[in-house]
Amino acid sequence: MEKEPEFMLDHFLHYNILFVRKGKFSPFLFLVILITILSCNRANHTSLNFKKHELVSYNTGFTASGYHWGTIKVSKDTLIYFADVLTKKKITLFSLTGKKIKTIPLDTVLKKYLKIDDICVKSLDSVIVLARYANQIYFINGTGNITKHIDLDPYLYINGYKFEVYSTVLPNSDFCLNNDFIFAMGLAKFSSEDTTRQKYLYDFFKTKYHLNYFIKFSNLSDSIHTKTGFNQLYASFKPNKFIVEGSYFKFVNNRIFVLTGYKDTIYELDTNFNVLAKHKILSDYTDLDLGKNIVDIQDIDNDPNYPNILAQTCGRIDKFYYDAFRKRYYVTVSHKVNIKNKRKDRAENRPWSLLVYDNKFNKLGEFVFNGKEYYDSFIILKNGIFIKISKYNKLYERDKAQFRRFTIE
Amino acid sequence: MKETKHSLGDLPLNNIFFLIVLFFFVVSCSQNDETQRIKDYFADTYHYTIKPNQMIIILSDNGCYHCNRTFSENEIKYIRNKKVIFLITADENHLDLSHYLNKENVFFDDKKILSDYGIDDNSGFIEIKNNKIDTIVHIQYDKVLDQITFLDKTINNL
Numbered sequence: 172m173e174k175e176p177e178f179m180l181d182h183f184l185h186y187n188i189l190f191v192r193k194g195k196f197s198p199f200l201f202l203v204i205l206i207t208i209l210s211c212n213r214a215n216h217t218s219l220n221f222k223k224h225e226l227v228s229y230n231t232g233f234t235a236s237g238y239h240w241g242t243i244k245v246s247k248d249t250l251i252y253f254a255d256v257l258t259k260k261k262i263t264l265f266s267l268t269g270k271k272i273k274t275i276p277l278d279t280v281l282k283k284y285l286k287i288d289d290i291c292v293k294s295l296d297s298v299i300v301l302a303r304y305a306n307q308i309y310f311i312n313g314t315g316n317i318t319k320h321i322d323l324d325p326y327l328y329i330n331g332y333k334f335e336v337y338s339t340v341l342p343n344s345d346f347c348l349n350n351d352f353i354f355a356m357g358l359a360k361f362s363s364e365d366t367t368r369q370k371y372l373y374d375f376f377k378t379k380y381h382l383n384y385f386i387k388f389s390n391l392s393d394s395i396h397t398k399t400g401f402n403q404l405y406a407s408f409k410p411n412k413f414i415v416e417g418s419y420f421k422f423v424n425n426r427i428f429v430l431t432g433y434k435d436t437i438y439e440l441d442t443n444f445n446v447l448a449k450h451k452i453l454s455d456y457t458d459l460d461l462g463k464n465i466v467d468i469q470d471i472d473n474d475p476n477y478p479n480i481l482a483q484t485c486g487r488i489d490k491f492y493y494d495a496f497r498k499r500y501y502v503t504v505s506h507k508v509n510i511k512n513k514r515k516d517r518a519e520n521r522p523w524s525l526l527v528y529d530n531k532f533n534k535l536g537e538f539v540f541n542g543k544e545y546y547d548s549f550i551i552l553k554n555g556i557f558i559k560i561s562k563y564n565k566l567y568e569r570d571k572a573q574f575r576r577f578t579i580e
Numbered sequence: 581m582k583e584t585k586h587s588l589g590d591l592p593l594n595n596i597f598f599l600i601v602l603f604f605f606v607v608s609c610s611q612n613d614e615t616q617r618i619k620d621y622f623a624d625t626y627h628y629t630i631k632p633n634q635m636i637i638i639l640s641d642n643g644c645y646h647c648n649r650t651f652s653e654n655e656i657k658y659i660r661n662k663k664v665i666f667l668i669t670a671d672e673n674h675l676d677l678s679h680y681l682n683k684e685n686v687f688f689d690d691k692k693i694l695s696d697y698g699i700d701d702n703s704g705f706i707e708i709k710n711n712k713i714d715t716i717v718h719i720q721y722d723k724v725l726d727q728i729t730f731l732d733k734t735i736n737n738l
Contacts, residue, residue, distance in 0.1 A: 239673075258675075
Protein backbone atom coordinates (compact mmCIF):
# COMPACT_ATOMS: atom_id res chain seq x y z
CA MET A 172 0.00 0.00 0.00
CA GLU A 173 1.46 3.36 -0.98
CA LYS A 174 2.27 5.85 1.74
CA GLU A 175 -0.08 8.78 1.57
CA PRO A 176 -0.17 11.75 3.92
CA GLU A 177 -3.12 10.54 5.96
CA PHE A 178 -1.37 7.29 6.86
CA MET A 179 1.38 9.19 8.70
CA LEU A 180 -1.06 9.88 11.52
CA ASP A 181 -1.45 6.13 12.07
CA HIS A 182 2.26 5.75 12.71
CA PHE A 183 2.28 8.45 15.36
CA LEU A 184 -0.84 7.07 17.06
CA HIS A 185 0.76 3.63 17.11
CA TYR A 186 3.81 4.95 18.95
CA ASN A 187 1.67 6.97 21.39
CA ILE A 188 -0.33 3.86 22.28
CA LEU A 189 2.94 2.09 23.07
CA PHE A 190 3.91 4.85 25.51
CA VAL A 191 0.54 4.73 27.27
CA ARG A 192 0.78 0.95 27.56
CA LYS A 193 4.07 1.36 29.32
CA GLY A 194 2.12 3.16 31.96
CA LYS A 195 3.21 6.54 33.13
CA PHE A 196 2.36 9.97 31.82
CA SER A 197 5.69 11.71 31.60
CA PRO A 198 7.13 14.95 30.17
CA PHE A 199 8.56 12.71 27.44
CA LEU A 200 5.05 11.55 26.49
CA PHE A 201 3.89 15.17 26.46
CA LEU A 202 6.77 16.02 24.12
CA VAL A 203 5.87 13.14 21.82
CA ILE A 204 2.22 14.28 21.68
CA LEU A 205 3.31 17.85 20.96
CA ILE A 206 5.62 16.72 18.13
CA THR A 207 2.83 14.51 16.81
CA ILE A 208 0.40 17.40 16.66
CA LEU A 209 2.95 19.65 14.98
CA SER A 210 3.85 16.91 12.49
CA CYS A 211 0.23 16.27 11.65
CA ASN A 212 -0.32 19.96 11.06
CA ARG A 213 2.64 19.97 8.72
CA ALA A 214 1.45 16.95 6.77
CA ASN A 215 -2.09 18.20 6.44
CA HIS A 216 -1.69 21.97 6.23
CA THR A 217 -3.35 21.90 2.83
CA SER A 218 -7.09 22.20 2.44
CA LEU A 219 -6.92 20.11 -0.72
CA ASN A 220 -8.71 16.80 -0.72
CA PHE A 221 -6.47 14.07 -2.10
CA LYS A 222 -8.19 10.89 -3.29
CA LYS A 223 -6.97 7.66 -4.85
CA HIS A 224 -9.11 6.03 -7.55
CA GLU A 225 -8.96 3.17 -10.06
CA LEU A 226 -6.01 1.69 -11.94
CA VAL A 227 -6.02 2.40 -15.69
CA SER A 228 -4.03 0.29 -18.17
CA TYR A 229 -3.18 0.72 -21.83
CA ASN A 230 -2.06 -2.34 -23.81
CA THR A 231 0.88 -0.69 -25.50
CA GLY A 232 2.91 -3.85 -26.10
CA PHE A 233 5.94 -2.02 -24.72
CA THR A 234 7.12 -0.26 -21.61
CA ALA A 235 5.93 3.32 -21.94
CA SER A 236 8.73 5.77 -21.30
CA GLY A 237 7.83 9.00 -19.52
CA TYR A 238 9.63 10.99 -22.21
CA HIS A 239 7.37 10.05 -25.11
CA TRP A 240 3.74 10.25 -24.26
CA GLY A 241 1.06 12.89 -24.35
CA THR A 242 -2.43 13.81 -25.43
CA ILE A 243 -3.80 15.25 -28.68
CA LYS A 244 -7.22 16.52 -29.72
CA VAL A 245 -8.78 14.80 -32.73
CA SER A 246 -12.01 16.65 -33.54
CA LYS A 247 -13.79 16.61 -30.17
CA ASP A 248 -12.00 13.58 -28.74
CA THR A 249 -8.86 13.46 -26.66
CA LEU A 250 -6.42 10.68 -27.55
CA ILE A 251 -3.41 9.46 -25.56
CA TYR A 252 -0.25 8.39 -27.36
CA PHE A 253 2.71 6.35 -26.15
CA ALA A 254 5.89 5.77 -28.11
CA ASP A 255 8.78 3.31 -27.91
CA VAL A 256 11.45 4.97 -30.04
CA LEU A 257 14.14 2.32 -29.50
CA THR A 258 13.01 -1.30 -29.26
CA LYS A 259 9.47 -1.59 -30.68
CA LYS A 260 9.89 1.58 -32.80
CA LYS A 261 6.30 2.78 -32.94
CA ILE A 262 3.74 5.25 -31.64
CA THR A 263 0.40 3.85 -30.46
CA LEU A 264 -2.65 6.03 -29.92
CA PHE A 265 -5.55 5.13 -27.62
CA SER A 266 -8.93 6.54 -26.75
CA LEU A 267 -9.39 7.59 -23.11
CA THR A 268 -11.22 4.32 -22.51
CA GLY A 269 -8.16 2.33 -23.58
CA LYS A 270 -9.25 1.35 -27.09
CA LYS A 271 -6.34 1.17 -29.53
CA ILE A 272 -6.98 3.69 -32.34
CA LYS A 273 -3.84 3.63 -34.46
CA THR A 274 -0.17 2.61 -34.62
CA ILE A 275 2.40 4.71 -36.49
CA PRO A 276 5.68 2.89 -37.26
CA LEU A 277 8.98 4.68 -36.74
CA ASP A 278 11.22 2.20 -38.61
CA THR A 279 11.66 4.43 -41.66
CA VAL A 280 13.03 7.33 -39.64
CA LEU A 281 15.19 5.03 -37.54
CA LYS A 282 16.79 3.61 -40.70
CA LYS A 283 18.15 7.13 -41.25
CA TYR A 284 19.34 7.70 -37.68
CA LEU A 285 19.98 5.37 -34.78
CA LYS A 286 18.11 7.30 -32.18
CA ILE A 287 15.14 9.60 -31.87
CA ASP A 288 15.41 12.48 -29.43
CA ASP A 289 11.74 13.44 -29.34
CA ILE A 290 8.48 13.45 -31.25
CA CYS A 291 5.61 15.95 -31.68
CA VAL A 292 2.38 14.14 -32.46
CA LYS A 293 0.28 16.73 -34.31
CA SER A 294 -2.54 14.49 -35.55
CA LEU A 295 -3.27 10.89 -36.59
CA ASP A 296 -1.50 11.62 -39.87
CA SER A 297 1.29 13.99 -38.87
CA VAL A 298 4.27 13.48 -36.57
CA ILE A 299 7.45 15.56 -36.37
CA VAL A 300 10.60 13.70 -35.30
CA LEU A 301 13.88 15.13 -34.01
CA ALA A 302 16.85 12.78 -34.59
CA ARG A 303 19.27 12.78 -31.66
CA TYR A 304 22.81 14.15 -32.11
CA ALA A 305 21.97 14.90 -35.74
CA ASN A 306 20.14 18.26 -36.00
CA GLN A 307 17.68 16.69 -38.45
CA ILE A 308 13.89 17.05 -38.47
CA TYR A 309 11.60 14.59 -40.24
CA PHE A 310 7.88 14.96 -40.88
CA ILE A 311 6.15 11.60 -41.14
CA ASN A 312 2.58 10.68 -42.03
CA GLY A 313 0.22 8.16 -40.45
CA THR A 314 1.91 5.21 -42.21
CA GLY A 315 5.35 6.25 -41.01
CA ASN A 316 6.61 7.49 -44.38
CA ILE A 317 8.77 10.60 -44.49
CA THR A 318 6.98 13.50 -46.17
CA LYS A 319 9.45 16.30 -45.44
CA HIS A 320 12.95 16.75 -44.10
CA ILE A 321 14.64 19.85 -42.64
CA ASP A 322 18.37 19.97 -42.03
CA LEU A 323 18.93 22.30 -39.06
CA ASP A 324 22.70 21.85 -39.11
CA PRO A 325 23.59 24.93 -41.22
CA TYR A 326 21.85 27.16 -38.66
CA LEU A 327 23.83 25.80 -35.73
CA TYR A 328 27.26 27.33 -36.35
CA ILE A 329 26.95 30.37 -34.09
CA ASN A 330 29.75 32.75 -33.01
CA GLY A 331 32.43 30.21 -33.86
CA TYR A 332 30.77 27.33 -32.00
CA LYS A 333 28.98 24.25 -33.34
CA PHE A 334 25.78 23.28 -31.49
CA GLU A 335 23.42 20.31 -31.27
CA VAL A 336 19.75 20.77 -30.45
CA TYR A 337 17.80 18.79 -27.86
CA SER A 338 14.18 18.57 -26.93
CA THR A 339 12.86 18.58 -23.37
CA VAL A 340 13.02 15.47 -21.19
CA LEU A 341 9.83 16.40 -19.32
CA PRO A 342 6.83 14.07 -19.82
CA ASN A 343 3.94 15.24 -21.96
CA SER A 344 6.15 17.98 -23.48
CA ASP A 345 7.89 18.47 -26.81
CA PHE A 346 9.67 21.04 -28.98
CA CYS A 347 6.70 22.30 -31.08
CA LEU A 348 5.20 25.65 -30.07
CA ASN A 349 2.46 26.78 -32.46
CA ASN A 350 4.26 26.71 -35.85
CA ASP A 351 7.77 27.15 -34.40
CA PHE A 352 10.34 24.75 -32.99
CA ILE A 353 12.14 25.60 -29.75
CA PHE A 354 15.15 23.54 -28.64
CA ALA A 355 17.81 23.62 -25.96
CA MET A 356 21.31 23.94 -27.38
CA GLY A 357 24.40 21.98 -26.41
CA LEU A 358 27.99 22.50 -27.50
CA ALA A 359 28.69 19.80 -30.10
CA LYS A 360 32.32 20.56 -30.80
CA PHE A 361 34.61 22.41 -28.48
CA SER A 362 38.33 22.89 -28.80
CA SER A 363 40.64 24.11 -26.10
CA GLU A 364 44.32 25.02 -26.35
CA ASP A 365 44.92 23.06 -23.18
CA THR A 366 45.15 19.36 -23.74
CA THR A 367 44.97 18.21 -20.13
CA ARG A 368 41.57 16.79 -19.24
CA GLN A 369 40.92 19.12 -16.33
CA LYS A 370 41.94 22.23 -18.24
CA TYR A 371 39.77 21.15 -21.16
CA LEU A 372 36.77 20.67 -18.85
CA TYR A 373 37.43 24.03 -17.19
CA ASP A 374 37.43 25.81 -20.55
CA PHE A 375 34.36 23.86 -21.67
CA PHE A 376 32.25 24.78 -18.63
CA LYS A 377 33.54 28.37 -18.62
CA THR A 378 32.10 28.69 -22.13
CA LYS A 379 28.96 26.59 -21.62
CA TYR A 380 27.75 28.42 -18.52
CA HIS A 381 27.42 31.73 -20.41
CA LEU A 382 25.99 30.53 -23.71
CA ASN A 383 22.40 30.99 -24.76
CA TYR A 384 20.27 28.03 -23.71
CA PHE A 385 17.47 28.21 -26.32
CA ILE A 386 17.12 28.47 -30.08
CA LYS A 387 13.85 29.08 -31.92
CA PHE A 388 13.27 28.12 -35.57
CA SER A 389 10.46 30.08 -37.24
CA ASN A 390 9.03 30.41 -40.72
CA LEU A 391 9.80 26.76 -41.44
CA SER A 392 7.95 26.51 -44.75
CA ASP A 393 9.90 29.38 -46.33
CA SER A 394 13.28 30.91 -45.44
CA ILE A 395 13.97 29.77 -41.89
CA HIS A 396 14.54 32.43 -39.24
CA THR A 397 16.37 31.67 -35.97
CA LYS A 398 16.60 33.42 -32.62
CA THR A 399 18.68 32.43 -29.58
CA GLY A 400 18.42 33.61 -25.98
CA PHE A 401 18.36 32.97 -22.21
CA ASN A 402 21.87 32.67 -20.79
CA GLN A 403 20.95 32.96 -17.10
CA LEU A 404 20.31 29.31 -16.21
CA TYR A 405 23.93 28.38 -15.39
CA ALA A 406 25.55 31.86 -15.42
CA SER A 407 26.19 31.86 -11.65
CA PHE A 408 28.12 28.56 -11.75
CA LYS A 409 31.91 28.60 -11.50
CA PRO A 410 33.79 26.95 -14.39
CA ASN A 411 35.49 24.44 -12.07
CA LYS A 412 32.08 22.86 -11.37
CA PHE A 413 30.92 19.79 -13.31
CA ILE A 414 27.22 19.38 -14.02
CA VAL A 415 25.41 16.81 -16.11
CA GLU A 416 21.68 16.87 -16.88
CA GLY A 417 19.14 16.90 -19.71
CA SER A 418 17.08 19.91 -20.74
CA TYR A 419 13.89 20.54 -18.80
CA PHE A 420 11.39 22.94 -20.35
CA LYS A 421 7.68 23.10 -20.97
CA PHE A 422 5.42 25.43 -22.96
CA VAL A 423 2.31 26.71 -21.18
CA ASN A 424 0.03 29.29 -22.81
CA ASN A 425 2.80 30.87 -24.92
CA ARG A 426 5.25 30.98 -22.05
CA ILE A 427 8.26 28.77 -21.46
CA PHE A 428 8.98 27.29 -18.03
CA VAL A 429 12.59 26.15 -17.51
CA LEU A 430 14.04 24.19 -14.63
CA THR A 431 17.30 22.59 -13.61
CA GLY A 432 17.98 20.06 -10.88
CA TYR A 433 20.83 22.29 -9.71
CA LYS A 434 18.59 25.20 -8.61
CA ASP A 435 15.48 25.61 -6.47
CA THR A 436 14.01 28.12 -8.94
CA ILE A 437 11.77 27.71 -11.98
CA TYR A 438 12.18 30.38 -14.67
CA GLU A 439 9.20 31.68 -16.61
CA LEU A 440 10.05 33.17 -20.03
CA ASP A 441 8.18 34.68 -22.96
CA THR A 442 8.67 33.10 -26.38
CA ASN A 443 11.50 35.55 -27.14
CA PHE A 444 13.36 34.13 -24.11
CA ASN A 445 12.93 37.21 -21.85
CA VAL A 446 12.62 36.28 -18.16
CA LEU A 447 9.15 37.20 -16.87
CA ALA A 448 9.40 35.66 -13.40
CA LYS A 449 11.40 33.35 -11.17
CA HIS A 450 9.48 30.95 -8.93
CA LYS A 451 11.26 29.62 -5.86
CA ILE A 452 10.31 26.07 -4.91
CA LEU A 453 10.28 24.98 -1.26
CA SER A 454 9.48 21.49 -0.05
CA ASP A 455 8.28 20.69 3.48
CA TYR A 456 9.93 17.27 3.26
CA THR A 457 13.33 17.67 1.64
CA ASP A 458 16.18 20.09 1.10
CA LEU A 459 16.77 20.86 -2.57
CA ASP A 460 20.51 20.64 -2.09
CA LEU A 461 21.92 19.30 -5.37
CA GLY A 462 23.09 22.83 -6.30
CA LYS A 463 25.08 23.03 -3.05
CA ASN A 464 26.84 19.74 -3.82
CA ILE A 465 28.17 20.16 -7.34
CA VAL A 466 31.44 18.28 -7.80
CA ASP A 467 34.69 19.99 -8.80
CA ILE A 468 36.12 18.91 -12.13
CA GLN A 469 39.26 17.54 -10.42
CA ASP A 470 37.06 15.03 -8.57
CA ILE A 471 35.81 13.50 -11.82
CA ASP A 472 39.08 11.64 -12.37
CA ASN A 473 38.64 9.82 -9.05
CA ASP A 474 35.08 8.72 -9.77
CA PRO A 475 33.44 9.62 -13.12
CA ASN A 476 30.12 8.38 -11.77
CA TYR A 477 30.08 10.73 -8.75
CA PRO A 478 27.97 13.50 -10.39
CA ASN A 479 25.32 10.87 -11.19
CA ILE A 480 25.38 9.54 -7.63
CA LEU A 481 24.90 13.07 -6.27
CA ALA A 482 21.99 13.66 -8.66
CA GLN A 483 20.47 10.38 -7.42
CA THR A 484 20.83 11.22 -3.72
CA CYS A 485 20.53 15.01 -3.27
CA GLY A 486 17.11 16.68 -3.15
CA ARG A 487 16.17 18.37 -6.43
CA ILE A 488 13.34 19.65 -8.59
CA ASP A 489 12.46 16.92 -11.06
CA LYS A 490 9.31 17.47 -13.13
CA PHE A 491 6.90 20.26 -14.02
CA TYR A 492 3.30 20.03 -15.28
CA TYR A 493 0.42 22.35 -16.05
CA ASP A 494 -3.14 21.30 -15.30
CA ALA A 495 -5.25 23.27 -17.80
CA PHE A 496 -8.50 21.86 -16.35
CA ARG A 497 -7.91 23.18 -12.84
CA LYS A 498 -5.49 26.04 -13.74
CA ARG A 499 -2.71 24.72 -11.55
CA TYR A 500 0.98 23.91 -11.77
CA TYR A 501 2.44 20.70 -10.40
CA VAL A 502 6.10 20.44 -9.48
CA THR A 503 7.70 17.21 -8.34
CA VAL A 504 10.80 17.08 -6.18
CA SER A 505 12.96 14.02 -5.50
CA HIS A 506 13.77 13.65 -1.82
CA LYS A 507 17.28 13.60 -0.46
CA VAL A 508 18.35 10.02 0.36
CA ASN A 509 21.42 8.41 1.91
CA ILE A 510 24.37 8.32 -0.48
CA LYS A 511 25.16 4.82 0.79
CA ASN A 512 21.85 3.45 -0.52
CA LYS A 513 21.97 0.73 -3.17
CA ARG A 514 21.57 2.10 -6.71
CA LYS A 515 18.01 0.77 -6.96
CA ASP A 516 16.97 2.60 -3.80
CA ARG A 517 18.50 5.91 -4.76
CA ALA A 518 17.99 6.07 -8.53
CA GLU A 519 14.56 4.47 -8.91
CA ASN A 520 12.85 3.97 -5.58
CA ARG A 521 13.48 7.24 -3.80
CA PRO A 522 10.47 9.08 -2.34
CA TRP A 523 9.20 12.19 -4.03
CA SER A 524 6.71 14.99 -3.40
CA LEU A 525 4.00 16.46 -5.57
CA LEU A 526 3.78 20.22 -4.91
CA VAL A 527 0.57 21.90 -6.05
CA TYR A 528 0.56 25.60 -7.05
CA ASP A 529 -2.24 27.87 -8.21
CA ASN A 530 -1.89 29.82 -11.48
CA LYS A 531 -0.15 32.66 -9.58
CA PHE A 532 2.36 30.18 -8.15
CA ASN A 533 1.01 30.19 -4.59
CA LYS A 534 1.63 26.82 -3.00
CA LEU A 535 -1.60 24.97 -2.22
CA GLY A 536 -0.21 21.75 -0.82
CA GLU A 537 2.38 19.01 -0.92
CA PHE A 538 1.84 15.25 -1.07
CA VAL A 539 4.49 12.60 -0.47
CA PHE A 540 4.73 9.46 -2.60
CA ASN A 541 6.66 6.26 -2.10
CA GLY A 542 8.99 5.81 -5.08
CA LYS A 543 8.53 2.03 -4.95
CA GLU A 544 4.87 2.46 -5.84
CA TYR A 545 4.68 5.41 -8.24
CA TYR A 546 6.90 7.32 -10.66
CA ASP A 547 6.58 11.10 -10.86
CA SER A 548 5.27 10.80 -14.44
CA PHE A 549 1.72 12.04 -15.05
CA ILE A 550 -0.95 12.39 -17.65
CA ILE A 551 -3.40 15.14 -16.73
CA LEU A 552 -6.99 14.75 -17.88
CA LYS A 553 -10.35 16.30 -17.03
CA ASN A 554 -11.19 13.60 -14.48
CA GLY A 555 -7.88 13.68 -12.61
CA ILE A 556 -4.15 13.19 -12.55
CA PHE A 557 -2.99 9.80 -13.83
CA ILE A 558 0.24 8.84 -12.09
CA LYS A 559 2.35 6.06 -13.57
CA ILE A 560 2.85 3.03 -11.37
CA SER A 561 6.43 1.92 -10.79
CA LYS A 562 7.80 -1.37 -12.10
CA TYR A 563 8.37 -2.24 -8.43
CA ASN A 564 4.63 -1.88 -7.73
CA LYS A 565 2.88 -5.22 -7.11
CA LEU A 566 0.36 -4.38 -9.82
CA TYR A 567 3.03 -3.80 -12.50
CA GLU A 568 2.65 -5.72 -15.75
CA ARG A 569 5.30 -5.76 -18.45
CA ASP A 570 4.33 -4.29 -21.86
CA LYS A 571 1.55 -2.09 -20.47
CA ALA A 572 1.30 1.57 -19.55
CA GLN A 573 -0.36 1.59 -16.13
CA PHE A 574 -1.58 4.59 -14.19
CA ARG A 575 -3.49 5.23 -10.98
CA ARG A 576 -6.06 8.02 -11.15
CA PHE A 577 -5.89 10.60 -8.37
CA THR A 578 -7.99 13.66 -7.73
CA ILE A 579 -6.87 16.71 -5.76
CA GLU A 580 -9.84 19.01 -5.17
CA MET B 581 55.08 1.30 28.01
CA LYS B 582 57.37 0.97 25.03
CA GLU B 583 55.53 0.78 21.74
CA THR B 584 56.61 -2.01 19.43
CA LYS B 585 55.87 -2.28 15.75
CA HIS B 586 55.78 -5.54 13.86
CA SER B 587 56.38 -5.89 10.15
CA LEU B 588 55.63 -9.01 8.14
CA GLY B 589 59.39 -9.76 8.20
CA ASP B 590 59.32 -10.09 12.00
CA LEU B 591 56.79 -12.92 11.92
CA PRO B 592 57.92 -16.54 12.10
CA LEU B 593 57.76 -18.44 8.80
CA ASN B 594 54.89 -20.71 9.90
CA ASN B 595 52.79 -17.61 10.76
CA ILE B 596 53.40 -16.15 7.30
CA PHE B 597 52.36 -19.48 5.81
CA PHE B 598 49.22 -19.41 7.96
CA LEU B 599 48.37 -15.88 6.78
CA ILE B 600 48.83 -16.86 3.12
CA VAL B 601 46.57 -19.91 3.56
CA LEU B 602 44.01 -17.75 5.38
CA PHE B 603 44.10 -15.15 2.58
CA PHE B 604 43.47 -17.72 -0.15
CA PHE B 605 40.79 -19.36 1.96
CA VAL B 606 38.95 -16.01 2.36
CA VAL B 607 39.31 -15.17 -1.36
CA SER B 608 38.16 -18.63 -2.35
CA CYS B 609 35.19 -18.45 0.04
CA SER B 610 34.09 -15.07 -1.32
CA GLN B 611 34.30 -16.36 -4.92
CA ASN B 612 32.36 -19.50 -3.96
CA ASP B 613 29.87 -17.39 -2.11
CA GLU B 614 29.34 -15.18 -5.15
CA THR B 615 29.03 -18.26 -7.39
CA GLN B 616 26.36 -19.64 -5.07
CA ARG B 617 24.51 -16.33 -5.08
CA ILE B 618 24.44 -16.16 -8.87
CA LYS B 619 23.26 -19.78 -9.03
CA ASP B 620 20.58 -19.08 -6.45
CA TYR B 621 19.47 -15.97 -8.35
CA PHE B 622 18.93 -17.88 -11.60
CA ALA B 623 17.31 -20.83 -9.83
CA ASP B 624 14.96 -18.68 -7.71
CA THR B 625 14.03 -16.18 -10.39
CA TYR B 626 13.96 -18.22 -13.60
CA HIS B 627 14.15 -21.88 -12.43
CA TYR B 628 17.29 -22.05 -14.51
CA THR B 629 20.39 -24.07 -13.60
CA ILE B 630 23.72 -22.47 -14.42
CA LYS B 631 25.98 -24.81 -16.42
CA PRO B 632 29.50 -25.71 -15.26
CA ASN B 633 31.01 -23.60 -18.06
CA GLN B 634 28.95 -20.64 -19.09
CA MET B 635 29.19 -16.96 -19.96
CA ILE B 636 26.61 -14.61 -18.47
CA ILE B 637 26.37 -11.28 -20.30
CA ILE B 638 24.59 -8.49 -18.42
CA LEU B 639 23.01 -5.64 -20.39
CA SER B 640 22.11 -2.68 -18.22
CA ASP B 641 21.03 0.91 -18.74
CA ASN B 642 22.93 2.16 -15.69
CA GLY B 643 25.57 4.79 -16.36
CA CYS B 644 27.14 5.62 -19.74
CA TYR B 645 24.59 5.28 -22.56
CA HIS B 646 27.15 4.97 -25.37
CA CYS B 647 29.10 2.25 -23.51
CA ASN B 648 25.92 0.23 -22.90
CA ARG B 649 24.81 0.65 -26.51
CA THR B 650 28.21 -0.30 -27.97
CA PHE B 651 28.40 -3.33 -25.69
CA SER B 652 24.83 -4.43 -26.46
CA GLU B 653 25.29 -4.09 -30.23
CA ASN B 654 28.51 -6.10 -30.16
CA GLU B 655 27.06 -9.00 -28.21
CA ILE B 656 24.09 -9.60 -30.54
CA LYS B 657 26.33 -12.07 -32.43
CA TYR B 658 26.20 -14.46 -29.44
CA ILE B 659 22.42 -14.63 -29.34
CA ARG B 660 22.48 -18.23 -30.69
CA ASN B 661 25.60 -19.36 -28.80
CA LYS B 662 24.58 -22.10 -26.36
CA LYS B 663 27.40 -21.30 -23.94
CA VAL B 664 26.11 -17.76 -23.49
CA ILE B 665 23.11 -16.47 -21.60
CA PHE B 666 21.98 -12.85 -21.50
CA LEU B 667 20.60 -11.13 -18.45
CA ILE B 668 18.89 -7.86 -19.33
CA THR B 669 18.23 -5.32 -16.59
CA ALA B 670 17.93 -2.42 -19.08
CA ASP B 671 14.63 -0.81 -19.93
CA GLU B 672 13.67 -1.22 -23.59
CA ASN B 673 13.14 2.51 -23.79
CA HIS B 674 16.75 3.15 -22.83
CA LEU B 675 18.47 0.55 -25.04
CA ASP B 676 17.46 -1.04 -28.34
CA LEU B 677 16.64 -4.57 -27.22
CA SER B 678 14.77 -5.64 -30.36
CA HIS B 679 17.33 -8.39 -31.18
CA TYR B 680 17.00 -9.88 -27.70
CA LEU B 681 13.23 -10.26 -27.54
CA ASN B 682 11.69 -13.77 -27.48
CA LYS B 683 15.02 -15.61 -27.40
CA GLU B 684 15.60 -18.78 -25.37
CA ASN B 685 18.85 -17.72 -23.74
CA VAL B 686 17.70 -14.22 -22.74
CA PHE B 687 16.37 -13.43 -19.26
CA PHE B 688 14.77 -10.12 -18.38
CA ASP B 689 15.14 -8.65 -14.92
CA ASP B 690 12.88 -5.58 -14.98
CA LYS B 691 12.97 -5.15 -11.22
CA LYS B 692 16.75 -5.50 -10.96
CA ILE B 693 16.40 -8.42 -8.56
CA LEU B 694 20.04 -9.33 -9.32
CA SER B 695 21.22 -6.49 -7.08
CA ASP B 696 19.20 -7.97 -4.19
CA TYR B 697 21.54 -10.98 -4.40
CA GLY B 698 24.53 -8.68 -3.94
CA ILE B 699 25.61 -8.96 -7.59
CA ASP B 700 26.49 -5.75 -9.46
CA ASP B 701 23.90 -5.22 -12.22
CA ASN B 702 25.94 -2.89 -14.43
CA SER B 703 26.70 -3.97 -18.01
CA GLY B 704 29.45 -6.59 -18.15
CA PHE B 705 30.01 -10.33 -18.05
CA ILE B 706 30.54 -13.16 -15.61
CA GLU B 707 32.45 -16.25 -16.72
CA ILE B 708 31.58 -19.50 -14.97
CA LYS B 709 34.35 -22.07 -15.35
CA ASN B 710 34.31 -25.52 -13.70
CA ASN B 711 31.25 -24.53 -11.69
CA LYS B 712 32.86 -21.42 -10.21
CA ILE B 713 33.03 -17.76 -11.10
CA ASP B 714 36.33 -17.31 -12.93
CA THR B 715 36.09 -13.73 -14.19
CA ILE B 716 33.82 -10.74 -13.60
CA VAL B 717 34.16 -7.68 -15.81
CA HIS B 718 32.08 -4.48 -15.71
CA ILE B 719 32.15 -2.22 -18.72
CA GLN B 720 34.09 1.01 -18.22
CA TYR B 721 33.68 3.99 -20.51
CA ASP B 722 37.40 4.29 -21.32
CA LYS B 723 38.00 0.55 -21.81
CA VAL B 724 34.85 -0.74 -23.48
CA LEU B 725 36.40 -1.79 -26.81
CA ASP B 726 39.28 -3.66 -25.11
CA GLN B 727 36.78 -5.35 -22.80
CA ILE B 728 34.67 -6.46 -25.78
CA THR B 729 37.78 -7.98 -27.42
CA PHE B 730 38.62 -9.76 -24.17
CA LEU B 731 35.07 -11.14 -23.98
CA ASP B 732 35.30 -12.44 -27.58
CA LYS B 733 38.51 -14.32 -26.75
CA THR B 734 37.07 -15.71 -23.53
CA ILE B 735 33.93 -17.01 -25.25
CA ASN B 736 36.05 -18.65 -27.97
CA ASN B 737 38.05 -20.51 -25.29
CA LEU B 738 35.02 -21.48 -23.18
